[in-house]
Amino acid sequence: MANRNEHIIDETLKSIDGMKRAGASPFLYGRIMERMKQQLPAPVYYTGKVILRFALAVMLVASLNVISVRVLKKQTKPQPLNEEMELQRMAQEYFGFENTNGYIY
């Protein structure tokens, strides 16, 4: 009985001798690629709509800039002054009082 048991045990242990490798499913590669695509961060695709919106925003900002520069230029343009007013201003700046002599320095 013991001998018979030993024989079966030996047979069982030898049963994996000469076994072949189990092959993976042919669809496994596709599944792995799918899994990798899911796990990796998706690339950002710029569609036509997005590009158009971006271009419109850039144009709006540019035109606002142009308009504001023009308005500023207009505001800072020096007003034409007559000679006397100019002298008065100079006198005030240098001497701290108005020129009342009537002379032109």
Place this chain on the structure above:
Amino acid sequence: MYKTAWSFAQLAVYRNSLEEKELISALCEGREEAFKELFKLFSDRIYNTALSVLQHQEDAEDITQEVFVEVFRSVKNFRQDASLSTWIYKVTVSKCTDHLKKSKAKKRFAFLSSLFGDDNDLQHDKPHFEHPGVLMEHKEHSKVLFFALQKLPEKQQLAYTLAKIEGLSYAEVAASMGTSVSSVESLLFRANDNLRSLLSEYYKNNIQGGARSLLSFLLTL
């Protein structure tokens, strides 16, 4: 004559290592054809290892997928201290170990909940697994062997699978499991010993049980 044969062998090893380096650098660049080549070379080895350890087809496929994703992600960090195949086996072993731990925890939970009357099925008495690569005449015996393999401690099971089923050398098994060759030898010795006692118990119960049931059947006639 011997010298020529030896140098041819050396040349083959050198060529293989060159090809491996090329493959690794192509993988680092993220080229799909390199990944396809890697799949062709290793898919069966990974799947067969996972299938032999886990004894479940879907789980083995899942593990194979996980291993490839992991390899593709971390190939840039591969330092090339060991060969590519050893590294891939190492990843496979670690994934299988994690899976075994998780399934053991699930089994424990199912057992406990079954004690308290929940409707969880006990998962530890699985039907006998049939490996598709086993020769026809050995099918029945191999079912019993795989059943006994499941009962071994984790490390013994892994060492036995890698050495006896995957056919790796002791050095390769040691590198894949992150241990020394001598500890692999001792693991295999203990695995063999444990398998013998498990099989002896299995056959004793089954043969005696079979004889008893035959006797009771005859008595009823």
